[in-house]
Amino acid sequence: MDKDKMDKDRENRITEYTDIDNGLSDVQRVKVLSPGMLVVRRFLRNRLAIIGFIIILFMFLFSFIGGLITPYDETEVFRYIGSMSKEYVSVTINEEFRFTVAEGMAYDNATHARFILAKNQGESVFTHGGEAFHIIQEAEDFFRVVLSYPKARITYIRGIMGVTPLEDGLSYDEEFQNAIRQAIDGGQTSFIFGDEQYTLSRDGRDYVLGTTQDVAIESLLITDGVSSNKDLGFGFKLESEKALRADDSTSFVFEGNTYQIEEEENVASVYRLTGSGREQFALISPMAVQAVSRDVVLTIEFKTALEKAIADGETKFTYPDDAGNEIVYDINRINNVYTVKTETNTHLISMHEQPSSQHWLGTDKHGMDVLTRLMYGGRISLMIGFIVVLLETALGIIMGGLAGYFGKWVDMLIMRIVDVFFCIPFLPILIILGSVMDKLDVDPQLRIYYLMLILGIMSWPGIARMVRGQILSLREQEFMLAAEATGLSISRRIFKHLIPNVIPQLIVLATLGLGGVILYESTLSFLGLGVKFPFASWGNIISGVSTAYEMTNFWFVWIPAGLLILLTVLGFNFVGDGLRDAFDPKMKR
Amino acid sequence: MRRYVLKRLLISVVLLFFVSLIIYTIMRSIPTSYVETQARMLSQLPGAKSYSEWLAQLNETYGMDRGIIPGYFQWLKSAVRGDFGDSWQYNVPVTQKFTEVIWYSFVLGAIAFILEIGIAVPLGILAARKQYSRMDYGITVVALLGISLPVFFFATVLKLVFSVWLGWFPLYGTVGRFYELLDSFGRFLDLARHYFLPVLTLTIIGIGSLMRYTRTNMLEVLNADFIRTARAKGLSEKRVINYHAFRNTLIPLVTILGGSLPGLFAGALITETLFQIQGIGYTAYRAMVSGDIPFTMFYMVFMAVLTILGTLIADILYAVVDPRVRIN
Numbered sequence: 020m021d022k023d024k025m026d027k028d029r030e031n032r033i034t035e036y037t038d039i040d041n042g043l044s045d046v047q048r049v050k051v052l053s054p055g056m057l058v059v060r061r062f063l064r065n066r067l068a069i070i071g072f073i074i075i076l077f078m079f080l081f082s083f084i085g086g087l088i089t090p091y092d093e094t095e096v097f098r099y100i101g102s103m104s105k106e107y108v109s110v111t112i113n114e115e116f117r118f119t120v121a122e123g124m125a126y127d128n129a130t131h132a133r134f135i136l137a138k139n140q141g142e143s144v145f146t147h148g149g150e151a152f153h154i155i156q157e158a159e160d161f162f163r164v165v166l167s168y169p170k171a172r173i174t175y176i177r178g179i180m181g182v183t184p185l186e187d188g189l190s191y192d193e194e195f196q197n198a199i200r201q202a203i204d205g206g207q208t209s210f211i212f213g214d215e216q217y218t219l220s221r222d223g224r225d226y227v228l229g230t231t232q233d234v235a236i237e238s239l240l241i242t243d244g245v246s247s248n249k250d251l252g253f254g255f256k257l258e259s260e261k262a263l264r265a266d267d268s269t270s271f272v273f274e275g276n277t278y279q280i281e282e283e284e285n286v287a288s289v290y291r292l293t294g295s296g297r298e299q300f301a302l303i304s305p306m307a308v309q310a311v312s313r314d315v316v317l318t319i320e321f322k323t324a325l326e327k328a329i330a331d332g333e334t335k336f337t338y339p340d341d342a343g344n345e346i347v348y349d350i351n352r353i354n355n356v357y358t359v360k361t362e363t364n365t366h367l368i369s370m371h372e373q374p375s376s377q378h379w380l381g382t383d384k385h386g387m388d389v390l391t392r393l394m395y396g397g398r399i400s401l402m403i404g405f406i407v408v409l410l411e412t413a414l415g416i417i418m419g420g421l422a423g424y425f426g427k428w429v430d431m432l433i434m435r436i437v438d439v440f441f442c443i444p445f446l447p448i449l450i451i452l453g454s455v456m457d458k459l460d461v462d463p464q465l466r467i468y469y470l471m472l473i474l475g476i477m478s479w480p481g482i483a484r485m486v487r488g489q490i491l492s493l494r495e496q497e498f499m500l501a502a503e504a505t506g507l508s509i510s511r512r513i514f515k516h517l518i519p520n521v522i523p524q525l526i527v528l529a530t531l532g533l534g535g536v537i538l539y540e541s542t543l544s545f546l547g548l549g550v551k552f553p554f555a556s557w558g559n560i561i562s563g564v565s566t567a568y569e570m571t572n573f574w575f576v577w578i579p580a581g582l583l584i585l586l587t588v589l590g591f592n593f594v595g596d597g598l599r600d601a602f603d604p605k606m607k608r
Numbered sequence: 609m610r611r612y613v614l615k616r617l618l619i620s621v622v623l624l625f626f627v628s629l630i631i632y633t634i635m636r637s638i639p640t641s642y643v644e645t646q647a648r649m650l651s652q653l654p655g656a657k658s659y660s661e662w663l664a665q666l667n668e669t670y671g672m673d674r675g676i677i678p679g680y681f682q683w684l685k686s687a688v689r690g691d692f693g694d695s696w697q698y699n700v701p702v703t704q705k706f707t708e709v710i711w712y713s714f715v716l717g718a719i720a721f722i723l724e725i726g727i728a729v730p731l732g733i734l735a736a737r738k739q740y741s742r743m744d745y746g747i748t749v750v751a752l753l754g755i756s757l758p759v760f761f762f763a764t765v766l767k768l769v770f771s772v773w774l775g776w777f778p779l780y781g782t783v784g785r786f787y788e789l790l791d792s793f794g795r796f797l798d799l800a801r802h803y804f805l806p807v808l809t810l811t812i813i814g815i816g817s818l819m820r821y822t823r824t825n826m827l828e829v830l831n832a833d834f835i836r837t838a839r840a841k842g843l844s845e846k847r848v849i850n851y852h853a854f855r856n857t858l859i860p861l862v863t864i865l866g867g868s869l870p871g872l873f874a875g876a877l878i879t880e881t882l883f884q885i886q887g888i889g890y891t892a893y894r895a896m897v898s899g900d901i902p903f904t905m906f907y908m909v910f911m912a913v914l915t916i917l918g919t920l921i922a923d924i925l926y927a928v929v930d931p932r933v934r935i936n
Contacts, residue, residue, distance in 0.1 A: 067749070435623070442627045444911035446877055447896060448634070451904065454897045455638050538758055542878060545760045548897075561761060567772045567779060570764065581761030588756035596752065 061601040068597020074590030078583070082397030091388045093395040094553045097369045097378070098386065102362040107348065108317065110329060110357040111307045116160075116237045121253040126164065126235040134164060134237055143208040144220055152234060153218045155209045158264035162237040163257070167218040167229035174225050175203055182228075199228065233257065240264075243302045245319045251301055263287050263303060284330035288323055299323070304330075325350075329357055374575050381575045383560065385552070389576050393583060396555035400537050400587070403471055403550075407536045408529050410475030415482025416525070420513055422483065423490030430487070437480040445477060449539065453548025463551040470549055474536055482528060489521045523602035530595035534588040541584050557584045613924065620916045624909065628687075631908045632680045636672075638899045642696045643672055670901070683905065693902035697895045702906045705891065712782060713875035713887030716803065720810035721872055725865065728815045732822025733857070736830060737849060747819065754816030759878045763809045767882075770805060777805050780884040806883045810876055821864060822857065829856045859930045867922030870914040 062068055086093075116135060120126040130147045134154065137145035143154050155163040170189060174181045180200055182191050191199075195212055202210035202219055203226060209218045218229045236257050244251040255273055262271035263280050270279045279290045279297060289301040299319060306329065308322045321338055328336035329350060337345045349360045368386035372378060380389035422433035452473055456466055493499060494517070502516050543549030544558025552559065560580040570577075647662035656662070667673040670693075671682040686693065692702040735747040771779045778784065784798045829835065830853055838852045839845075875889030884890065888907070895903035 067745070067752075435619075438619075438623050439626045439630070442623050442912040442915050443630065444874075444908060444915070447892065447904075447908060447911065448631070450877075450893065451631075451634055451638075451896050454899065455634065458639050458899065534756060538756075541758055542760060545758075546878075546881075558758075558760075561764070567767075570768045571772050574768075577761075577764065581758065581765070584758050584761060585753075585756055588758070589752060592752045592756050596748075 058601045062597050065597040065600060067593045068601075071590040071593025071597065074586050075594060078397060078401065078587050078590065082394050082401055085394040086391075086398060089388070089391045089394060091391040093391065093555060094387060095391070096386045097372070097382055097388065098366050099369050100364050101367040103365050103367070104349070104360050105363040105365070106311045106358050107315070107361045107363065108308060108310055108325065108359040110325065110359065111309075112355040112357075113239055113241055113305050113307050114355065116162075116239060117241065118164075118235045118237045119242075119253050119256050120235045121233045124166075124232075124234045130164075130235075131237070134162075138162065138237075153209065153220070153229075153231065155216065155218070155231075157261055160239040161260060161264045163216075163233060164235045164237060165216065165218065165231040165233055167220065167231055169227050169229045171228040172222070172225055173199060173203075173219075173228055175200075176224075236260065240303050240305055241307055243308070243319055243322060245300060255301070259289055259301060259303060283327065286323065286326045286330050302326070325359065371573050371576070380579055381573075383576050384573075389560070389579070392555040392560055393557070393580060396557045396560055396580070397583065397587075399467065399550055399554060399556045400540060400558075400584075403467065403474070403540050404533045404536045406471045407474040407478070408532050410471065411479040411532065412482055412525060412529050414475065414479035416486055416518065416521075418479065419483035419486025420490060420518065423487040423494065424509075424513055424517070426491075433483065434487070437483055440477065440480040443477070446539070446542070448477065449473065449543055450546065450548055453543055453546070457548065463554055467550055467554065470540065470543070474539060478532065478536070481532075482525070485524060485528060486521055489524060490517050493517055493520050523598075527595055527599045527602065530591055530598055534591035534595070537584065537588055537591070557581075609927070613920075616920055616923070620920070623916060624912055625684075627912045628684070628905065628909050629680055632683060632905060633676055635899075635901045635904055636676050636679065638901075642899055642901075643667060643670060646696075687905075687909070692906040695895065695900055695903040697898050697900040697903060698891075702902050705903065706888065706906065706910075709886050709891045710873060710875075710888050712885055713880065713889060714872055716806055716810065716876065716880070716885060716887060717872040717874070719803065719807050720814060721868070723807065723811045724814045724818055727811070728818035729822050729861065732819045733826050733849075733854065735819070735823045736826035739827065747823070751816040751819040751823075754812055754814070754819075757813055759809065759813055759876075760882060762813065763805070763879060763882045766805050766809060777801055782885050802883075802885075806876070806879050806885055809879050809883075818864075822861060825860045826853065826857045829853050832856075859926075862929050863922050863926045866925040867918045869921060870917040874911060874914050 116131070116138075118126065118131050118134075125148075130152070133145050133147045134152070137143075137154060145152055145154070150166060153165050153167045155165060157163055169185055171185055171191065172183045174183075180196065180203075182196060182199070184190065198210060198212045199217075199219070202217075208220065209216060209231075211217070216231045218231055220227050220229070233253070236253070238260060240260060240263075242251060242256050242259065258271050258273045259278065259280070262268050262278075263282065269281070270277060272278070277292045278300060279292060280303075281288050281290070285305055287303040288299055289303065290297040291300040302319050302323050304326050306326050308317060308325060310317050324336065324338050325348070334350050335347060336350065337347050340346050346361055351358050351360065369382050370384055370386050372382040372386075374381045378388050378390065380393070383389050383392060418433050418437075422430040452469075456469060461469065499512070499516065502512050507515075540549055541556065541558030541561075544551075544556040545562045547559070547562055550556035550559055557580045561577045643666045644663065647659055647666050650656055650662045650666075651659040657665075664673070671679040674682065683693075690703070694700065695702050695705050698705050731747050735744045738744055767779055770777045778801060782799065782802050783795075784802070787795060787798055790798060835848060835853055838848045843852075873888070875887045875892070877889035877893055879885075880887045880889035881893050892903065892907040894900075895907065
């Protein structure tokens, strides 16, 4: 009956052909077409199948050839040098006393703490480590700490003063005694006579006069030197600050040089006079300026400009850099700390870059070229699809063939296994296995192989069932009886005579299955349980797009990937459909 | 017939046994992070036992200290009594969580199912009646598109178009922020707004296969001899199609639709997860990813039961609807 129909079909076609061409040779040509050729012809006449075939061909070229052509690598990260507003300098208004120690003297943080205590209690002497330190106030918040060497004992009762030198050979003239008297009357604890600093301290009813040696200065002001001469030394600091704070003079002499002081809003610049003019030498201010990065050296000119800007209450200031470009700095104040930010050049990853001539589909969140990722992703998706389908087909043929041919308990057993597999929910089990691999921290490369294996093992029962059904019906046909009668071996009978008759259905199922596998793989990868970063897959390129912001702004990442999945699966479905029609023309589905 | 059903049920029980055994084995191969975390948490309470003591106790409670086979039988023993234990992820009995969420899935599935039938069956018949026409090609392409669409991609596109660009429907969830303040009609509208996109997704995805199935069967019937007879009798085309052809197409259709009835309870894992609908699919997804053995075991067995029920119903319906079929 089948044959009749086919013959009729063929006759119809022949008349069609002769009608078109009126040539006898065409009749001959059509007659010699083999059944295989007929299938091909029928396939080629199916427009949808051809479209599907072209789609799949394109996908292969895109993934496998495209990956070779693209100038980029699968996991190549693109960076650019961009400017970022970075913290450059922090400025603190100093509220703590800072000390500078004279050369060769011992004065550490513990001594400093003692000084703070003594100062707060209004005492003029404190002891630390067995030594008595005298505090001499030069100006507000500016102190000298000195060691005192007793030179004379002074008795002073009701205006009558007696000076008893403690060392031999010391004598004090009238002028000096007047100075002492003045100091005692004024309640001072120190005084200057000549060039010497003297201390007066009480000892019972008497006073002790001592000469002094500078140990340290304690001050709220910070003195910075020019970059070529960072360490200004104790002497300079003392002299300059004394001139600025105590004497209120605009110039002073130190070690033979004359210095000028210009003060403006608490910020004082110290210039050294040279033969031709003057040059900036130091900066005295209540602000501590520190660069955030250690490798940045701040010049005193920059500090001066910055501190003046801060003192003027400005929020922005410009200062030329080494190359002479004017750079804008933003000043933000938080309590007593000013942060100065500027646009700094840094290496940045070009994340989610819009499509451009370099990156036709932009870059993804890792800064990788989306188009290249799509190509490599296509490779993985297609490869997984083909390997899984091969695996499931092989398993299905073996199991289905065994069941169908042997029947009885083999059939029973294999079919029950198939039933069990059918009952296991497919997607949930893939998700569970995916999360098992997640927890076991499986290497991404190995994961791909496991994924293929799992998909193959999970999907063979469908093929096995079909093969078994076909074989069961074929087994009863006459040609198998003939094969048995000619004494062919069992394996020959199965693989040479039964299986070839199942091949058409197998090809159709496998083609449709390819689409299914690619869908499952991409779904899993989308959920983050399939192919993992750094490997690309169409599914995992889409994953991570969940918020409205990402959806609208990074469309160039996920829309192409989704379209590729859709097109590929559609292509396989078109081709599978066309093949089914071509193999079995009477069952046009 | 009764004997057949009984036999099938018995086989189903055996199948369920093996299915649950396989799933239990896979679940047990997850490193037991939950028990460890729990033990660590409990051991840090004031005056608590040490970590290892807690671990041992918890492992015993959950049957994790035994091998996989004894552990499985312990699970089975309580499972046949209807006790599936407490969910680790949700901290309530598994069955309680299940009854809380299953109706969300059912409503979603049922609406989509009805829509699918309403759209796919007429279109399939139309395609079969006008075979090889432009209409037929169009319907075939649409059907194949529906089959080929990745759910997650389609759902995301729908969200982009309808939620982000047009702003007609919300992105996530089952109810809006002010649900409690609305009157009953307002609540219904709010729910409808939230269910629109998930239902649309499910319908479009599911439409394809049903449409093709209808078309194939309709074609088969239309090529049958009795249709030729009906036409030869001079019946109107309308009567041929609606009365003779359609009723015969119904046989396979009813079978397959009846078989997919249990599937209404299965939930839609991806769709529910993407739209964050608190159905069984979404709940199970979170349980599976976090390694919640009790809930996952329940869910998987439940899914297996649904599959078995589906085939059983289909087979029985086939025999009931088509008297020509006799089962031995």
